[in-house]
Amino acid sequence: MLRPLAGLFCLCLVATDATAAEGFGFDDVAGKAHQLSQKKWSAPPGVPDFLADIEYSRFQEIRFREERNLWRGTDSRFQVMLTPAGHYFSHAVALNEIRAGEVKPIPFVRDNFTYPSEEFAKRVPADLGYAGFRLTYPLRGPDINNQFLSFAGASYFRGVGRNDGFGLSARGVAIDTGLPSGEEFPSFTEFWLEKPSAGAEQVVVHALLDGPSLTGAYRFTVRPGDALEIDVKARLFFRKSAELPGYAPLTSMFYYGENTLRPDGEWRPQTHDSDGLLVVAGDSGEWLWRPLINPASLRMSYLRADDPRGFGLIQRDRDFRDFHDLEARYERRPSAWVRPEGNWGQGNVVLVEIPTRSEVNDNIVAFWSPEEAPASGEPVDLSYTLTFGPPGISGHPSGMAMNTFLGDGNRIGGGDQKGAYRILVDFAGGPLDDIDAGADVVSQVSGIDNTEVLEHFVEYSEPTGQWRLSMLVRPAPDRNLALRAFLSRGGEPLTETWTYELPPGVDIRSQ
Template sequence: MGENQRFDPAVVIDIARQLSKKPYVAAPNDLPDVFGNLNQEQYSTIRYNQPAIWSTDNRGISVEPLHRGFVFRDAVDLYLVEDGAVRRIAFSPTQFDYGRVNPPNNLPDIGFSGFKLIAQLGNGKPFDFAFVQGGTFFRAIARGQSYGAIARALTLRPAEARGEEFPVFRAFWLERPAVGSNAITVHGVLDSESTTGAVRMTFRPGDMTIVDVEMTLFPRVNLEHVGLGGIASTYLYGPNDLLNSDDIRPAVYESSGLQMLNGSGEWLWRPLHNPETLQISAFVDSSPRGFGLLQRERSYEAFQDDDQKFERKPSLWIEPLGDWGQGSVQLLEIPTDSEINDNILTYWRPKAPMAAGSEVAIAYRQYWGWNAPERPPLATVSATRSGRGSGGRRRRFTVDFTGDALGDNLPADLKSVLTVGPGTFQNLKLLPYPERKTVRVAFELDPGNENACEMRLILEAGGKPISETWLYRWTP
C-alpha cells in the first residue's frame, strides 16, 4: 500500500502472504560508509530537527523517524495512515541535524532505520516511550524509566551451530491516533530467508506501558526452532556471581531474573547468571500463563551507577492471548565480559514445528513497567547470594524470601524443601527475620565432580507452598 492508497489491515497480511511465495531477496547494502562506520557515540549526535509528526494535533502520541547508521543499517519504509489514506514519509537530509557527522553532498532518499514514539499524557511533560529499530527489535518503558530490555517480534534458531537467523522489518504503517488518544496502532511486514510475517502492535504508554502484539507468520520452509515473545537483556554480575568482578559498582544488570507462571498455576523464579560457558535452559510447559524478565531490585544502593541507573530499567512481562499449547520457555545465558552485550535471551518455543506454506497466528500482551501486572500471592525471592564454601568446590548459598506471611505470625510448621541434582547439599538452615517479613534459607552445595547442578527450593507450611519456587543452575 503506497502513496494515496486506502489503508486496509488485511492487505498488510496479504503483502506478507504474497511475499512468502517469492524467493528471499536481501536488502541492498546501499548505506553510505560515512553512516555505516559510525560508532554509537557519533550516531547519537544525529537528531531529527522537525516537530514530531502529529505533535501539534492533540493526538496524545507523536512519531519521530530514525536515521540509518551505526548498527542500524537496514532501510525500512515508513507510511502514515491519516483518515484512511496512506502517505509515505520521504527521507531528506534537511530533516536531521548531523552533529559530529559530515553527511555526503546530494544525499538521496535512503529511507529510515525505524521510529521513536513520544507520549503527551494530560498536562505532563512529553516523554519518549518506545523505539522500533533494527531487525525486528523494539523497546519500551513506563513513565520515569530508562531503556533496558529489548523485545523481539520473532526469534529464529538462536544458539544453533548453523547460526541464528535475524528477520527484519521491511515496512511500517502507523495509524494516526484519535484526538486525545492514549494509543497508537502500528502495522509491519517482516521478512527473512525462512519466513515472512505481518505484525500489528498497539502501544498504550503510561505508568505501565502496554503493547498488544498480533502476528501472522508465513513460513517459506519448515520452522523447527521459533522463538515467540522474545526478550533480550543484560546481566554482567550480581550478588550470586561476584567471583570475577573488579568494579566499583556492586552489581551490573538490567534484569534480575526470569519469572514464569506456568499452565499449572505454579510461580517460578530463576535468577539470572553470567556463566563461563553458554547455558541453555528449557522449562517445559503447556498453555503458559505468562513469563518475563523482571528487574526486582529498585534501590540505587544496589547498583551505585549514576549513568545507567539500572534500578530504573523496566520489567517486561509476556501474557499469551489464547492457548499457546505445548512448548517450553527457553533461557539462554551467554558468557560476557562487557555490559554492552545483551547476553540474556528468553522466549517461548512451540513444541510443534511450523510447516512451510502454512499460516500461523499468535497474539500476546506485553507489560513494560516497574513490576509485572500480576504478582505471586506468595512470598517472593528478594535476594540470591553465592560465595565460596567450606572447601574444595563447595559453594555457599543464601536465598531470601519476603512476604506478609513471613512476619510476626510465622507458621509453626514452616519448612524449606530443597532438591539438588546432580550433587548434594548440607548445612541447610532456615533463618527467620520477622521484622523484615523475610526468611533466609542458607545451605552449602557440593557439586562433587559435576559441572552443572540444578537446584529447586520452596517454602512450605501446612503441606502447601507459601512461596514461589526458586530455581537455579550452578556452573563453575
C-alpha cells in the same frame, strides 16, 4: 493451539501515491506477508559504508529535530520521532501514516536531522530513508513529550513505563537463537502508523517482517502509562522450517550480580538490566524463578511450559544501592512480561545465556518455542500482551525470591564441607507479609543432576523483614550445581519455586 494463518512484510523506500485506507488493517498486512513468503528472500539494501562504519559517538551526533515530530500541532497527544539509519541500523525501512482514511508514505527528508558537520550532511543520500521511529506521550506532564516506545534495528523494539529508563528489548520473532547453525535476524521492513483521534490513550502500529525463513504481519495496540501495555497480534508464514523458532522473544543483559563474584576492578555491587527469568506454566500454575548468570560458555535451558500463562525477564533489584551507578541507573530498568492469549500448546520457555566480559553486550535471550516447529509453508497465528514496567507487572501472587547469595561452604560462616557451597535465598511478598516472625515456615529443597543437599533451614531476617533460606549443597564433580526450593507452611506453598543452576567454571566454581 497456535492456529495456522498468514502474514509478514517487505522493504519499500520509493514513495507511492496515497491509497485508500478504508478497512486497512491487519489482514492487509497479512496479505502482503503471505505474498512475500512465496518469493525468495533478498536482503534489504544497506546504508552507505560511511554510515555503516560510523563510530557510535559520532552517530549519536545525528539528531532528529523535535519540531519536525509527526502529529506535532495536531489534536493527538501522541507524536512520532524518526530514527536515522546507520551504525547498528544497517538498512532503512518504509514508513506510512494512516490519517483521515488514507495511507500515505512518510517521505525521507534529510533536513529532518542535524548532523556532525555540513560536509557530513552532504554525503547523506537524499533517498536514504529512516531506520525506525520513537513514539512519545505526555507521561510526566502535559507539556512533556516522553519517549516510551522505540522500533529500530531488525525486529527489535524497546518500551518503558512512566518511571522507567530504557533497558531490555523485545523482538518480533527469534530464529535458531543459540544454535551452532547460527541465529537468523528477520527484520521489520515496513510500518503503518494510525494517527490517534483527539484524546485517544492508545495508538496502533502495523508492521511487516521479512527474513530468510519466514515473513510475518504484526499489529501492536499500544497503551502507555505507569506500565506500557502492548497487545500483539502476529501471523507468521514460514518459507522453510526453523529448528528453533522463538515466539515473543525478550533480550537483556546480565554481567554480574549478587549471586556471582565481581569481575576484577569493578566497584559497583551489580550490573544488569534483568536479574531473573520468571515463568508460570499453564498446566500446573506453578511460578518458577530462575536467577540469571553470566556463564563461561553458552548455555541453553529449556523450562517446560505447556500452554504458558506468562513469562518474562524481571529486574527485581530496584534500589540505587543495589548498583550505585549514577549514569546507567540500572535500578530504573524495566521488567518485561509476556501474557499469551489462547492455548499455545506444548513447548518450552527457552533461556539463552551467553558469556560476556562487559555490560555493552545483550547476552540474555528468553522466548517460548513450540515442541514441534512449524513446517515449511505452515502459517501460525498468535496473540499476547507484552508489558514493560516495574517488577509487579506479572501479577505474581506468592512470595518471591528477592536475593540469591552464593559462597564457599568450607569456611567460617559457610560450613565445614569440602567442595560444598553455601547458598542463601531471601523471600518476601505475598502471604509471607501476613505471618508472624515466629511462624512455622519450613523449607523444601531438592538437588538435581546429582547435587547433594547437606542441610537446609529457614529463619526470619528481622533487619530486612524477609525470610532467609540457607542451604549447604555439594555438586557432583564436573556437573551442574542444580537446585529447586520453596517455602511452605502447613503443607501449603508460600512462595514461588526458586530454581538455580551453576555450571563448572563459573565464578566461585572456577577457583
